[in-house]
Amino acid sequence: MNGQxxxxxxxxxxxxxEACCGLELTMAGDKITKVRxxxxxVFSGGYVCPKAVGLKDLHEDPDxxxxxxxxxxxxxxxxxxxxxxxxxxxxxxxxxxTHGKDACGIVLGNPVAHKIGLLLYAARLARAVSTQNLxxxxxxxxxxxxLSSGLMFGDWLSIPVPDIERTDFLLVLGxxxxxxxxxxxxxxxFRDKAKxxxxxxxxxxxxxxxxxxxxxxxxxxxxxxPGGDVFFLLGMAHTLFEEKLIKxxxxxxxxxxxxxxxxxxxxxxxxxxxARCGIAAGTIRDLARQLxxxxxxxxxxxxxxxxxxxxxxxxxxxxxxxxxTGNFDEPGGAMFPKAPALAxxxxxxPGHGRGVVTGRRKSRVSGAAEVFGExxxxxxxxxxxxxxxxxxxxxxxxxxNPVLSAPNGARLSTALEKxxxxxxxxxxxxxxxxxxxxxLPGPSPLEDSHYDVAFSQLSYRNHARYSxxxxxxxAGQPDEWETLARLTGIVMGRGAKVDIDQLDDELTKEDVQxxxxxxxxxxxKAVAPRRGxxxxxxxxxxxxxxxxxxxxxxxxxxxxKVMAAEGGIDLGPLSPRVPEVLxxxxxxxxxxxxxxxxxxxxxxxxxxxxxxELVIIGRRQLHSNNSWMHNLPVLAKSGSCTAxxxxxxxxxxxxxxxxxxxxxxxxxxxxAEIEVSDDMMPGVVSLPxxxxxxxxxxxxxxxxxxxxxxxxxxxDENQRDPLSGDQVLSGMPIQMxxxx
Ligand SMILES: Nc1nc2c(c(=O)[nH]1)N[C@H]1C(S)=C(S)[C@@H](COP(=O)(O)OP(=O)(O)OC[C@H]3O[C@@H](n4cnc5c(=O)[nH]c(N)nc54)[C@H](O)[C@@H]3O)O[C@H]1N2
Ligand SMILES: Nc1nc2c(c(=O)[nH]1)N[C@H]1C(S)=C(S)[C@@H](COP(=O)(O)OP(=O)(O)OC[C@H]3O[C@@H](n4cnc5c(=O)[nH]c(N)nc54)[C@H](O)[C@@H]3O)O[C@H]1N2
Ligand code: SF4
Ligand SMILES: [Mo]
Numbered sequence: 001m002n003g004q005x006x007x008x009x010x011x012x013x014x015x016x017x018e019a020c021c022g023l024e025l026t027m028a029g030d031k032i033t034k035v036r037x038x039x040x041x042v043f044s045g046g047y048v049c050p051k052a053v054g055l056k057d058l059h060e061d062p063d064x065x066x067x068x069x070x071x072x073x074x075x076x077x078x079x080x081x082x083x084x085x086x087x088x089x090x091x092x093x094x095x096x097x098t099h100g101k102d103a104c105g106i107v108l109g110n111p112v113a114h115k116i117g118l119l120l121y122a123a124r125l126a127r128a129v130s131t132q133n134l135x136x137x138x139x140x141x142x143x144x145x146x147l148s149s150g151l152m153f154g155d156w157l158s159i160p161v162p163d164i165e166r167t168d169f170l171l172v173l174g175x176x177x178x179x180x181x182x183x184x185x186x187x188x189x190f191r192d193k194a195k196x197x198x199x200x201x202x203x204x205x206x207x208x209x210x211x212x213x214x215x216x217x218x219x220x221x222x223x224x225x226p227g228g229d230v231f232f233l234l235g236m237a238h239t240l241f242e243e244k245l246i247k248x249x250x251x252x253x254x255x256x257x258x259x260x261x262x263x264x265x266x267x268x269x270x271x272x273x274x275a276r277c278g279i280a281a282g283t284i285r286d287l288a289r290q291l292x293x294x295x296x297x298x299x300x301x302x303x304x305x306x307x308x309x310x311x312x313x314x315x316x317x318x319x320x321x322x323x324x325t326g327n328f329d330e331p332g333g334a335m336f337p338k339a340p341a342l343a344x345x346x347x348x349x350p351g352h353g354r355g356v357v358t359g360r361r362k363s364r365v366s367g368a369a370e371v372f373g374e375x376x377x378x379x380x381x382x383x384x385x386x387x388x389x390x391x392x393x394x395x396x397x398x399x400x401n402p403v404l405s406a407p408n409g410a411r412l413s414t415a416l417e418k419x420x421x422x423x424x425x426x427x428x429x430x431x432x433x434x435x436x437x438x439x440l441p442g443p444s445p446l447e448d449s450h451y452d453v454a455f456s457q458l459s460y461r462n463h464a465r466y467s468x469x470x471x472x473x474x475a476g477q478p479d480e481w482e483t484l485a486r487l488t489g490i491v492m493g494r495g496a497k498v499d500i501d502q503l504d505d506e507l508t509k510e511d512v513q514x515x516x517x518x519x520x521x522x523x524x525k526a527v528a529p530r531r532g533x534x535x536x537x538x539x540x541x542x543x544x545x546x547x548x549x550x551x552x553x554x555x556x557x558x559x560x561k562v563m564a565a566e567g568g569i570d571l572g573p574l575s576p577r578v579p580e581v582l583x584x585x586x587x588x589x590x591x592x593x594x595x596x597x598x599x600x601x602x603x604x605x606x607x608x609x610x611x612x613e614l615v616i617i618g619r620r621q622l623h624s625n626n627s628w629m630h631n632l633p634v635l636a637k638s639g640s641c642t643a644x645x646x647x648x649x650x651x652x653x654x655x656x657x658x659x660x661x662x663x664x665x666x667x668x669x670x671x672a673e674i675e676v677s678d679d680m681m682p683g684v685v686s687l688p689x690x691x692x693x694x695x696x697x698x699x700x701x702x703x704x705x706x707x708x709x710x711x712x713x714x715x716d717e718n719q720r721d722p723l724s725g726d727q728v729l730s731g732m733p734i735q736m737x738x739x740x
Contacts (some may be wrong), residue, residue, distance in 0.1 A: 012445075161185040174303060294325075341537055426440075617686050623635040672687060
């Protein structure tokens with residue numbers, strides 16, 4: 001091509017969001033010249049959103065770290081990998097020896113779920129450190145759904161998803177999949193799937209304090225008072241019982257606790273809950289009747305229903321409605337995916353298990369219960385600040401930016417400065433990693449392999465897809481699993497020069513022996529040439545529900561076959577899995593977990609809480625991803641951070657579009673640009689999260705030039721759903737005053 005590098009085409013699954021779209025990348029040498037959807041991808045069929053093109057800017061971003069950084073005398077200097085690990089070996093083991101394992105906190109961020117190396121090897125690091133002080137983005141997000149699913153179905157990750165291609169009625173609460181592209185529900189091209197649902201005569205209804213793009217694509221939109229979902233859902237359940245609309249269907253024989261739920265929802269009639277949720281009793285009854293009458297229906301609740309003080313109750317009630325109306329585990333209803341690899345609900349004895357427990361330990365300072373091995377992320381600052389045994393002295397962050405992503409980042413920033421040592425695995429010097437002593441960057445997403453271990457467990461259709469690296473890694477750059485393995489070696493006392501392949505062999509052997517017992521030797525031999533995450537994946541695929549069982553079932557899956565299938569392997573629509581999927585001790589679906597029934601008393605006592613005059617909620621934006629994509633020019637030019645205000649509030653407060661306002665809560669005060677919008681429910685303001693890139697010491701050139709406003713500066717790190725530990729991010733009372 002006239003002296004230019006020859007163009008080649010490569011395929012890669014997009015690592016940015018849960019939709020997991022297959023991309024087609026046109027490359028000229030190591031440059032991306034075009035990004036589009038991979039039409040032959042069996043799962044996403046060519047769909048992409050505008051963020052996909054950000055892959056090029058991310059790969060080329062001069063601010064993206066290519067070398068480790070070490071802080072010396074308060075300034076970051078570039079270091080070799082040997083120097084970085086030597087610094088860690090010099091400082092971390094000493095802290096662990098002096099202060100104990102809990103002195104080292106670990107924070108896992110959103111990208112950990114999107115990267116196979118991070119997901120599988122951060123777990124190993126956490127096991128090696130064995131700290132109680134484990135935190136993650138889950139308590140800013142979906143922990144309530146893990147807990148309700150764990151209590152009802154026996155495993156934290158047995159989360160049902162709507163079978164969108166066969167449903168006739170979809171009730172969406174607190175989610176905006178047209179923009180977010182779906183969450184706890186891997187469903188690329190939601191918009192067209194919703195369109196098809198309506199075209200075949202079905203109906204979509206959205207319950208949200210904002211008329212979102214998803215609401216605009218729906219048949220009906222219902223405003224709800226932020227934090228009011230539990231009351232709305234209780235009113236729905238009440239109506240189903242009162243109007244004798246309950247039909248459990250096939251799964252009925254596996255459900256226990258229906259009578260307890262009937263009694264528990266008795267006091268929450270639509271008439272009593274209406275004011276608290278801001279939805280008229282007649283509307284609640286009508287929606288319950290429509291849900292019950294639909295041939296196939298699914299209720300889906302997401303981030304807006306989790307990040308509130310009754311998050312676990314909401315998450316539970318969503319599935320209670322699915323079950324009570326006979327839509328659970330049925331085609332067109334809410335169904336369990338069956339992932340090909342490493343899903344707990346495909347392992348062990350089908351139909352029974354140990355279930356889940358919480359609160360095996362309490363956090364040291366505020367006594368928050370451990371849930372799914374974690375404490376709430378809002379506890380980090382107090383655990384660093386408060387002296388005593390178990391105080392956090394060292395912190396390891398992995399793909400996590402809690403200074404922007406979590407409430408009250410200002411307090412967290414001050415606390416992080418008090419640490420004796422902080423390590424960040426991250427690709428940017430940003431608001432959080434500026435506090436680190438050592439930053440260890442991962443490779444560009446073009447340089448690593450990809451398989452969605454987590455999201456194949458949440459997919460609208462079963463599938464197996466693998467991406468090989470598009471480009472070779474630059475010299476010296478380790479894969480992130482290798483970096484985590486080396487940290488694990490240091491923590492285990494094997495030193496920075498630990499042979500990570502040998503360590504990986506040992507730890508993998510232990511894992512396999514636990515699972516395969518006497519077969520372990522043969523199993524390991526079968527995957528012998530592989531190393532790292534690929535070996536674990538091959539083990540998972542071969543032992544999984546579609547696997548070749550290490551040769552016993554020659555038609556079954558293994559990694560070679562998945563690698564050879566360029567657009568992936570389609571494993572069909574979701575199919576009923578109850579009772580096989582259950583891992584509860586009773587072998588039943590627990591409709592009435594005692595912990596949840598007890599929490600209803602809290603809700604009942606709160607039923608008459610008056611609405612604050614003005615509250616704030618968050619939103620996601622099409623050209624942005626949480627806190628870290630504002631540095632990519634192609635995306636930055638399309639998104640801006642504005643506070644959406646209903647016209648009646650704007651008029652009352654003297655606010656105008658394009659003008660600025662001061663927003664104040666009892667936690668903080670920020671300035672924001674105003675956008676008057678009748679998409680907002682009166683009394684509710686919406687500001688996107690992940691902005692506020694004006695903090696000193698970060699190296700985000702593009703983001704700093706349009707920093708936006710930090711929503712989380714207004715929120716309270718001590719406000720949580722007490723059951724799941726999820727932080728309350730929605731419905732904070734605020735005041736607004738115009739600024740000249
Ligand atoms: N107010 C409010 N706050 C929210 C939310 C909300 O709705 N409202 N949403 C919450 C939700 S759902 C989530 S998931 C959290 C997310 O919050 P975080 O877990 O902090 O995730 P991100 O903000 O996406 O930041 C990702 C971090 O990983 C780094 N990174 C990106 N790619 C890689 C990589 O390949 N390797 C490594 N090692 N690092 C990488 C980025 O530089 C950044 O530091 O935010 C939450 N915060
Ligand atoms: N473009 C883009 N895509 C993303 C992300 C991103 O930052 N940008 N982030 C990714 C991540 S980490 C996640 S977890 C997913 C989340 O995916 P979604 O759950 O779809 O997230 P949001 O778009 O924030 O939608 C939440 C909705 O809840 C509404 N809401 C707020 N409070 C309440 C309430 O009290 N009740 C009800 N019923 N609704 C309420 C908000 O108005 C908003 O419309 O998106 C992912 N995809
Ligand atoms: S929807 Fe998500 S996975 Fe698909 S292209 Fe956009 S960012 Fe990537
Ligand atoms: Mo999230």
